[in-house]
Amino acid sequence: MVRCSNNLVGILNFIVFLLSIPILAGGIWLSQNGSTECEGFLDKPVIALGVFLMVVAIVGLIGSCCRVTWLLWTYLFVMFLLILLVFSITVFAFVVTNKGAGEKVSGRGYKEYRLGDYSNWLQKRVNSDKNWNKIRSCLADSKVCSKLEDKLVGVPVKNFYNEHLTALQSGCCKPSEQCQFTYVSATNWTKTAGTQPNPDCQSWDNAPNKLCFDCQSCKAGLLDNVKSAWKKVAVVNIIFLVFLIIVYSVGCCALRNNKRDGSYGYGYKP
Incomplete structure (x- = not known):
């Protein structure tokens, strides 16, 4: 047999x-x-x-x-x-x-993400400068924000607010709603005067290779992708x-x- x-x-x-x-x-x-x-x-x-x-x-x-x-x-x-x-x-x-999920923003088609909502283990991974420098380079190479800019070029602010952004687009390509910046384009915002409660507001930069890539919201957006x-x-x-x-x-x-x-x-x- x-x-x-x-x-x-x-x-x-x-x-x-x-x-x-x-x-x-x-x-x-x-x-x-x-x-x-x-x-x-x-x-x-x-x-x-x-x-x-x-x-x-x-x-x-x-x-x-x-x-x-x-x-x-x-x-x-x-x-x-x-x-x-x-x-x-x-x-x-x-x-x-x-743990961790995006928070719905009133009157917006997208969610916003907070790093503190995710597990401590994941937070430590992205808060490591060595790890984040590599991840940041990956995000820049993927052109996730430039693709968003190309897609929404010339659209008014109302259309932008109704857009269903991904976690990375919401966290890395635009400032937080708390910043109250003035919309120019999807990845171009005019800073308002005064002290902002959210430290991400100070990290925002309109330069295409900076934007909000160093923001806590960007790290949170990445972790939401990792979680899924x-x-x-x-x-x-x-x-x-x-x-x-x-x-x-x-x-x-x-x-x-x-x-x-x-x-x-x-x-x-x-």
């Missing part, structure tokens, strides 16, 4: 091996051709993920198809650690992103976790078959 579990582990790991190739190639391409902080920030994790998946898939393939028991033991140990890691990351993502993205990733992780558990279970059956074959000699004798 053909060992279904061994064959299934082999097939699943062959698929993982094929998937690791474009991931690894993409990481190498980013490292060779990336010209911005955003691209440079991504290449190393992508390459590491591609190499890891490729190595694990090869170990699983050899261990199951060639009946190499010690390799299959290694494969199952790594899979067990991976299951624990994915489970921990999923729980952590839900815990960290359970992490929740989606957490759902995907749950699906991936179920897949890993199934593969791990099938791998345990394959290991049992290898042991049985070893105890009976070459081949399976029922």
Whole structure:
């Protein structure tokens, strides 16, 4: 009788091996051709993920198809650690992103965002100068504000106030409502005299490469994006976790078959 579990582990790991190739190639391409902080920030994790998946898939393939028991033991140990890691990351993502939301502004089509509404862990990440300098560069390279300016060029203030801005556009491309600045264009505002209660009002600058990129509201807008993205990733992780558990279970059956074959000699004798 053909060992279904061994064959299934082999097939699943062959698929993982094929998937690791474009991931690894993409990481190498980013490292060779990336010209911005955003691209440079991504290449190393992508390459590491591609190499890891490729190595694990090869170990699983050899261990199951060639009946190499010690390799299959290694494969199952790594899979067990991976299951624990994915489970921990999923729980952590839900815990960290359970706080924070935009506040609806009366008479406006957009929300505004406050950094203090989000979890302390996320706040510490964006309040780090080293981290924020990289993120700020990414925001500038993405031209999120210049695209907004191009989209709303020449529109009156009433139309701007009715616009449904994204969290980044609201937090980084315009001053807070508390500043009471005078509208000129989507990313151009005239400062009013007097002391403003919100420190972001002092950070605002009409220069295209400055705007509100150093504002607390911009950091909050980014965290709102992170929160939404992490929740989606957490759902995907749950699906991936179920897949890993199934593969791990099938791998345990394959290991049992290898042991049985070893105890009976070459081949399976029922």
